[in-house]
Amino acid sequence: MPQPLLKVEHLKKTFPVESSGWFKKNEVKAVHDVSFDIYEGETFGIVGESGCGKSTTGRTLLRLTEPSGGKVIYQDQDIFSLKEKNFRPIREDLQMIFQDPLASLDPKKRIGYSLEEPFIIQKKGTKKERKEMVLKMLERVGFSEEHYHRFPHEFSGGQRQRIGIARALVLNPKFIVCDEPVSALDVSIQSQILNLLKELQQDFGLSYLFIGHDLSVVRYIANRIGVMYLGEMVEQAPTEELFENPLHPYTKSLLSAVPVPNPKVKRERIVLKGEVPSPLDMPKGCVFHTRCPLAMDICKEIKPPTYKVKENHRVQCHLYEHSEVSEADGA
Amino acid sequence: MKSEAEVKTNYRVKKQKSIARIFSNHMLLTGLVIIVIMAIISVLAPFIAPYDPYAIDPLNRLKPPSVEHFFGTDDFGRDLFSRVIYGTRISFFIGAVVAILAGVIGLIVGLISAYYSILDHILMRIVDGIYAFPSILLALAIVAVRGPDVVNVLIALVIVYIPSIARVVRSAALVVKEQTFVEALNAQGASKWRVLVIHTIPNLLSPLIIQVTFVFAVAIITEAALSFLGAGIPAPSPSLGNILFDGKNVIYHSWWMTVFPGSFIILLVLGLNLAGDGLRDLLDPKIVNAKRKKSRLIKTGKKVGRHGQQ
Known part of the structure; x- marks a missing residue:
C-alpha cells in the first residue's frame, strides 16, 4: 500500500459560544475526532448535510482556523505543531479553492x-x-x-x-482543498469546472480533498468518499463500494435520496425522522441514534468505534461489531 | 503568445480609461474645479488680495461694493475682498488639516478596534462618549478650556471628528476581514501586514475618502460657527466665520458683509461634497461602467442587469 500524502488523525475543532451566563462557557463541537488519509493523485470526497463540519474540516486542515486537537502528518511532520513562521513555506504545497469565487x-x-x-x-x-x-x-x-x-x-x-x-x-501545490467549488455555479458550468479539475489533477499530479453536498458531483470526481454527520465521519469507502454497498444507516438514507433517472425503478426511500441535533448538545452514545431507524439500546449509551468491514471500508456503527476495529481508531 | 510590449500597451489603454472616467464624472469634475480654485485662492492670497486685510481706514467704513473695493468695506474700513480671500485661506487650511489628521487618526483607531476585540470595547466606548456631545458644543468646550487660537481650534475639531471616521473605518474593516479573499491570502501564507496594507486598506478607501471629504466640509462649517460664536479664530485675523460675525450687527444696511463670506462658505462646502460623491463613484470600479451601460441601453430601449457584460 502506498504511503499517504496527508494523514489526518483525530482532528478536532470546537468553537466557543457566548452563553447567557457570564462564567459558563459553551462550545460547539464542529468537527469531532475525524481521521482519514489522502493518497497521492487521488480525490477524497467529503459529503454530508449543511452544518456537519465538512468545510470546517477542510479549513482546519490548512490551519485557516486553529485546530483544537489532532494531528495532520505531511512529509513526516505534524503540521499542527509547527509555528506559523515554519509552516508558511509548506503552505505552498497545500492550497484551497473556495465556494464563492467572487x-x-x-x-x-x-x-x-x-x-x-x-x-x-x-x-x-x-x-x-x-x-x-x-x-x-x-x-x-x-x-x-x-x-x-x-x-x-x-x-x-x-x-x-x-x-x-x-x-x-x-x-x-501537491494538495488542494476544494470547498464546494461548483455549488455556486450553474449546472452547465459545473461540469466544465469539474472536468478542468480532473484534467489538472492528471497534469500536475494533484491530490484533492473535495467537499460537497451534491452526491452526483462528488461521485463523479472522487475516488473515495467519507460521509460526515454532526462532526463525525461515520463511513468511508471507495466511491463505487460506497454507492453499491452502503453500510451506515445514515449513508443508506442519504443515498436513497439520490434521484434515479428511470421512473420504473422501484426503490425504497429511507426518510429520516426529526432534526439534526444541535452540535451544542451532542447526543450521548452514537451521534446518529436519535434519528437512526435501526437504533439499538447500546447506541444510546456507547459511542461505536470505527469498524473496518473491508479493506478501505470503515464504518462507525454498532451494527458491524463483528468486524475488526480499525487501527486508526485504536491508535 | 503576445510580446511583452503588447501587454504593456494593453495596460496603458486601461490606465487611460481611468482618466477618461474622471472626465466623464461631472459631479467630481465640478467639485474638483471649485476646490482647486479655492486652493489657488488660499495659496496665492497675498498676491490676489489688493489691500492689506488688517489695514484700517476709518473714513471708508461700510462702503458698498465698488471698483476700488470689490466686496465693499467692513465696519473698520478694511477691504472686505482681501479679508474674504484671507479668510478662505484660513478656513481652507483648517478644513484640510482637520480632514487629514482626523482621517489618519480615525483610520488607525478604526483598524485597531476592528482587529483587537479588547481594545475595540474601550475605544468604541470613548468614541461613543465623544459622539454623544453635539460637535459644536464639544469643540466650544475644548476651545473654552484651552483658549481661542488656531492650534486649539484645530485640536478641538480633530477630536470632534475622529469618531465619525473611526466608526466608518471599523465597520468597513469588519466586513473586509470576513471576506473569503482574506482567507485565500491566509492560505497562501500572507503576513498580517500584507493583508492589512495591500488588501484591507484599499478596500476601505472609498468609504474613508467620502467620510474625509465630509469632515473637510463640516470642519469648515464648524470653524465658521465657532468663529461666529467668538470661540474660533480670534480677531483681527480674518476667517469666514468671524467676518460673518462682524456682519451680523450691520446686516440690515450692509448686506455685503454677510453675503460674500457666506457664499464663499457655501461654494467651498458644495465643492467638497460634490467631489466626495464623485470620488465614491470613481473608486468603485463597478459603478461608472454600469451607469454608462445603462444610459446606452436605455437609449436602445433595453433593460440592464448589474453586470451588463454577462
Missing part, C-alpha cells in the same frame, strides 16, 4: 496581481518570471493575456472560479 478575489486588484501574489508572498522568481508563470497558468485555465489586467467583477461566475483555480495552482 468573494475569494480582492475586488480592488487586477487578476494579474491576484495571481502573482502567491509568488510575492513566497518570495519566488523575478518580476518577469512571475508574470510569465501567471500568463502560462491563465492560458492553462482558458484565458488569454487580455484578461491579465481585468478586475474580478468583469468576469462571470464560471470564469472567476477558473481564476480561483489558477490562483491555487500557480505555486504548483
Whole structure:
C-alpha cells in the first residue's frame, strides 16, 4: 500500500459560544475526532448535510482556523505543531479553492496581481518570471493575456472560479482543498469546472480533498468518499463500494435520496425522522441514534468505534461489531 | 503568445480609461474645479488680495461694493475682498488639516478596534462618549478650556471628528476581514501586514475618502460657527466665520458683509461634497461602467442587469 500524502488523525475543532451566563462557557463541537488519509493523485470526497463540519474540516486542515486537537502528518511532520513562521513555506504545497469565487478575489486588484501574489508572498522568481508563470497558468485555465489586467467583477461566475483555480495552482501545490467549488455555479458550468479539475489533477499530479453536498458531483470526481454527520465521519469507502454497498444507516438514507433517472425503478426511500441535533448538545452514545431507524439500546449509551468491514471500508456503527476495529481508531 | 510590449500597451489603454472616467464624472469634475480654485485662492492670497486685510481706514467704513473695493468695506474700513480671500485661506487650511489628521487618526483607531476585540470595547466606548456631545458644543468646550487660537481650534475639531471616521473605518474593516479573499491570502501564507496594507486598506478607501471629504466640509462649517460664536479664530485675523460675525450687527444696511463670506462658505462646502460623491463613484470600479451601460441601453430601449457584460 502506498504511503499517504496527508494523514489526518483525530482532528478536532470546537468553537466557543457566548452563553447567557457570564462564567459558563459553551462550545460547539464542529468537527469531532475525524481521521482519514489522502493518497497521492487521488480525490477524497467529503459529503454530508449543511452544518456537519465538512468545510470546517477542510479549513482546519490548512490551519485557516486553529485546530483544537489532532494531528495532520505531511512529509513526516505534524503540521499542527509547527509555528506559523515554519509552516508558511509548506503552505505552498497545500492550497484551497473556495465556494464563492467572487468573494475569494480582492475586488480592488487586477487578476494579474491576484495571481502573482502567491509568488510575492513566497518570495519566488523575478518580476518577469512571475508574470510569465501567471500568463502560462491563465492560458492553462482558458484565458488569454487580455484578461491579465481585468478586475474580478468583469468576469462571470464560471470564469472567476477558473481564476480561483489558477490562483491555487500557480505555486504548483501537491494538495488542494476544494470547498464546494461548483455549488455556486450553474449546472452547465459545473461540469466544465469539474472536468478542468480532473484534467489538472492528471497534469500536475494533484491530490484533492473535495467537499460537497451534491452526491452526483462528488461521485463523479472522487475516488473515495467519507460521509460526515454532526462532526463525525461515520463511513468511508471507495466511491463505487460506497454507492453499491452502503453500510451506515445514515449513508443508506442519504443515498436513497439520490434521484434515479428511470421512473420504473422501484426503490425504497429511507426518510429520516426529526432534526439534526444541535452540535451544542451532542447526543450521548452514537451521534446518529436519535434519528437512526435501526437504533439499538447500546447506541444510546456507547459511542461505536470505527469498524473496518473491508479493506478501505470503515464504518462507525454498532451494527458491524463483528468486524475488526480499525487501527486508526485504536491508535 | 503576445510580446511583452503588447501587454504593456494593453495596460496603458486601461490606465487611460481611468482618466477618461474622471472626465466623464461631472459631479467630481465640478467639485474638483471649485476646490482647486479655492486652493489657488488660499495659496496665492497675498498676491490676489489688493489691500492689506488688517489695514484700517476709518473714513471708508461700510462702503458698498465698488471698483476700488470689490466686496465693499467692513465696519473698520478694511477691504472686505482681501479679508474674504484671507479668510478662505484660513478656513481652507483648517478644513484640510482637520480632514487629514482626523482621517489618519480615525483610520488607525478604526483598524485597531476592528482587529483587537479588547481594545475595540474601550475605544468604541470613548468614541461613543465623544459622539454623544453635539460637535459644536464639544469643540466650544475644548476651545473654552484651552483658549481661542488656531492650534486649539484645530485640536478641538480633530477630536470632534475622529469618531465619525473611526466608526466608518471599523465597520468597513469588519466586513473586509470576513471576506473569503482574506482567507485565500491566509492560505497562501500572507503576513498580517500584507493583508492589512495591500488588501484591507484599499478596500476601505472609498468609504474613508467620502467620510474625509465630509469632515473637510463640516470642519469648515464648524470653524465658521465657532468663529461666529467668538470661540474660533480670534480677531483681527480674518476667517469666514468671524467676518460673518462682524456682519451680523450691520446686516440690515450692509448686506455685503454677510453675503460674500457666506457664499464663499457655501461654494467651498458644495465643492467638497460634490467631489466626495464623485470620488465614491470613481473608486468603485463597478459603478461608472454600469451607469454608462445603462444610459446606452436605455437609449436602445433595453433593460440592464448589474453586470451588463454577462
